[in-house]
Amino acid sequence: xxxxxxxxxxxxxxxxxxxxxxxxxxxxxxxxxxxxxxxxxxxxxxxxxxxxxxxxxxxxxxxxxxxxxxxxxxxxxxxxxxxxxxxxxxxxxxxxxxxxxxxxxxxxxxxxxxxxxxxxxxxxxxxxxxxxxxxxxxxxxxxxxxxxxxxxxxxxxxxxxxxxxxxxxxxxxxxxxxxxxxxxxxxxxxxxxxxxxxxx
Amino acid sequence: xxxxxxxxxxxxxxxxxxxxxxxxxxxxxxxxxxxxxxxxxxxxxxxxxxxxxxxxxxxxxxxxxxxxxxxxxxxxxxxxxxxxxxxxxxxxxxxxxxxxxxxxxxxxxxxxxxxxxxxxxxxxxxxxxxxxxxxxxxxxxxxxxxxxxxxxxxxxxxxxxxxxxxxxxxxxxxxxxxxxxxxxxxxxxxxxxxxxxxxx
Numbered sequence: 454x455x456x457x458x459x460x461x462x463x464x465x466x467x468x469x470x471x472x473x474x475x476x477x478x479x480x481x482x483x484x485x486x487x488x489x490x491x492x493x494x495x496x497x498x499x500x501x502x503x504x505x506x507x508x509x510x511x512x513x514x515x516x517x518x519x520x521x522x523x524x525x526x527x528x529x530x531x532x533x534x535x536x537x538x539x540x541x542x543x544x545x546x547x548x549x550x551x552x553x554x555x556x557x558x559x560x561x562x563x564x565x566x567x568x569x570x571x572x573x574x575x576x577x578x579x580x581x582x583x584x585x586x587x588x589x590x591x592x593x594x595x596x597x598x599x600x601x602x603x604x605x606x607x608x609x610x611x612x613x614x615x616x617x618x619x620x621x622x623x624x625x626x627x628x629x630x631x632x633x634x635x636x637x638x639x640x641x642x643x644x645x646x647x648x649x650x651x652x653x
Numbered sequence: 654x655x656x657x658x659x660x661x662x663x664x665x666x667x668x669x670x671x672x673x674x675x676x677x678x679x680x681x682x683x684x685x686x687x688x689x690x691x692x693x694x695x696x697x698x699x700x701x702x703x704x705x706x707x708x709x710x711x712x713x714x715x716x717x718x719x720x721x722x723x724x725x726x727x728x729x730x731x732x733x734x735x736x737x738x739x740x741x742x743x744x745x746x747x748x749x750x751x752x753x754x755x756x757x758x759x760x761x762x763x764x765x766x767x768x769x770x771x772x773x774x775x776x777x778x779x780x781x782x783x784x785x786x787x788x789x790x791x792x793x794x795x796x797x798x799x800x801x802x803x804x805x806x807x808x809x810x811x812x813x814x815x816x817x818x819x820x821x822x823x824x825x826x827x828x829x830x831x832x833x834x835x836x837x838x839x840x841x842x843x844x845x846x847x848x849x850x851x852x853x
Contacts, residue, residue, distance in 0.1 A: 458747065459720045461708055465701040471694055473686050474679040475672075483672040485744055487702075488709055488718050494671055499706040501665040502687075502699040508661055509688055518688050520659045544685055547658065 462488075514585075516561030516578055518543055526550075526558060533557045535592040537585060539611060541565050541599060549597060557595070560585060565598060565607040577607075579614065586620050596624040662688075714785075716761030716778055718743055726750075726758060733757045735792040737785060739811060741765050741799060749797060757795070760785060765798060765807040777807075779814065786820050796824040 458466070462484060470480035487495040511517070512524035519525050526532060536557035540546050546559050562577045586594050596611055598604035612622050627645035629638060638646075658666070662684060670680035687695040711717070712724035719725050726732060736757035740746050746759050762777045786794050796811055798804035812822050827845035829838060838846075 459709070459725060461701070461704045461720055462718065464697075465705045468694060468698045468701050469672075471690075472669075472675075472683040474683060475674055479674040481744060481747065483674060484705070485718070485742075486673050488705070488711075488743075490671075491706070494668060495702070495706045497664075498668045499699070499702040501661070501668050502695070502702050504661045505665045505684070505688070506691070506695045506699040509659070511688075518662065518685070520661055525659060542685070543688075544681060547681060 514581075515559050516543070516563060517546055517559060531556065534590045536595060537582075537591055537593070538595045538597050539582060540597050541604065541607075545597065545599075555595070562598075562607070565601075565603040566610055567603045574610065579611070582611065583614055583618075586615050586618055591620055593621045593623060596622065598624075600625075600627060714781075715759050716743070716763060717746055717759060731756065734790045736795060737782075737791055737793070738795045738797050739782065740797050741804065741807075745797065745799075755795070762798075762807070765801075765803040766810055767803045774810065779811070782811065783814055783818075786815050786818055791820055793821045793823060796822065798824075800825075800827060 466480045466484045469475055469483050470477045475483060487498065508520045509518055510522055512519055512522055512527055514523045514527045517524040517526055533556055536555065537560050538549065538555060538557050539560045539562060540549065541562055541564060543561055546561060560582050564572055564577055566572055566574065585591065594615060596608045598608050608624055615622050626649060627642065628649060629635065629646045635643065666680045666684045669675055669683050670677045675683060687698065708720045709718055710722055712719055712722055712727055714723045714727045717724040717726055733756055736755065737760050738749065738755060738757050739760045739762060741762055741764060743761055746761060760782050764772055764777055766772055766774065785791065794815060796808045798808050808824055815822050826849060827842060828849060829835065829846045835843065
């Protein structure tokens with residue numbers, strides 16, 4: 454490759470190949486696509502990556518990424534100050550924002566407890582969560598972690614950690630996904646859906 | 654989304670989503686990955702995209718992309734000036750360079766003839782190919798186009814176009830791919846492989 458692609462292009466391809474979802478081959482395709490769409494895509498992307506590299510920061514309050522500290526969500530006066538939603542990652546925060554189910558603030562843990570991967574309580578933003586939950590304004594902490602073993606372990610750890618506080622700790626409901634077919638669901642989900650059935 | 658991700662991040666996600674192989678969801682994952690690997694990936698990518706946007710140009714001689722005109726391959730004195738390899742795209746050029754099968758120069762057509770898609774002879778770099786093939790130094794033109802209907806139509810068009818020149822026009826061999834199993838090959842490939850069988 455080095456003989457046919459110059460070092461500049463080779464470097465771009467190598468960096469693109471490190472993005473999740475792209476490999477060496479698709480990174481080459483992406484690089485060629487960028488060069489073909491020079492005005493429409495390559496130049497704007499150069500600006501956009503530079504702006505994000507220079508300006509995007511992690512919010513020291515909640516762990517969200519934005520161009521200001523505190524982030525736009527933490528600053529938003531319309532958000533309910535009584536509710537904190539605990540999520541594993543910024544992508545989960547974005548998913549909940551897209552669903553627009555709640556108008557509250559978030560707390561990004563930056564992972565979940567995972568003894569096998571060597572992730573302990575000190576590796577997560579748990580101390581700052583305890584601090585924020587101790588704020589008298591906070592009435593409820595909604596734990597919105599993945600329904601995996603590690604996610605549920607972390608949920609229990611947080612419940613224990615916040616037990617001494619006068620704050621209500623809740624978690625997302627388990628059940629049949631909207632649009633889901635019973636035939637394709639695992640037994641655990643069906644049992645949860647039956648146990649937590651609601652009156653019509 | 655607009656409320657949770659700032660406009661800078663949103664713009665980066667939108668541009669990444671237009672790369673081949675990435676969609677809206679994987680573009681968000683890629684953007685978050687970039688922010689997480691700020692020093693190792695985001696800042697270098699910002700530089701790399703800027704450098705490519707500023708410096709990479711299309712070679713006016715062969716159609717390759719590089720930082721100089723003529724490109725490194727056209728300038729390389731070790732390349733055989735007697736052989737021209739005709740390819741559809743820069744990615745095909747790169748594929749042949751990786752195979753390192755030939756030490757010759759290239760001519761990138763920028764597509765193949767496709768009446769259905771409205772691609773005619775004037776849309777491809779055919780006039781410049783005729784010009785280069787007319788150079789007395791060129792003894793052979795190897796047509797390395799895809800073995801598709803459009804690729805073969807284009808190969809025939811080029812053969813006709815160069816007929817009056819004292820140049821040998823060849824094409825890549827058809828046959829069993831190295832490592833390929835006969836059971837999985839189509840009849841056309843098997844017929845070609847039998848017709849063009851070689852003595853052991």
